[in-house]
Amino acid sequence: MPKMLLHLIFPEQQIKKPIIYRMAIKHQVVPNIRRANVTETTGEMVLELSGKKENLETAIKYLKTLKIKVEPITGDIVE
Secondary structure (H helix, E strand, O other), rough: OOOOEEEEEEHHOOOOOOHHHHHHHHHHOOEEEEEEEOOOOOOEEEEEEEEOOHHHHHHHHHHHHOEEEEEHHHHHHOO
């Protein structure tokens, strides 16, 4: 099953919403939150997503429609 590691930056209006849960259900992907830093005004997360390639692509598009900045993480990743 393909996996992607993503860096997400949430706008203030999206911080308190269950976006990751909704994305997982709607697009049939499995999220694994690797790291998160959330305050009242900012939200940042490192998220591992696994699932079918087409589901991963639609999940990322969904996040972007919510004005969440999505950046792929590449390079040396410690497992």
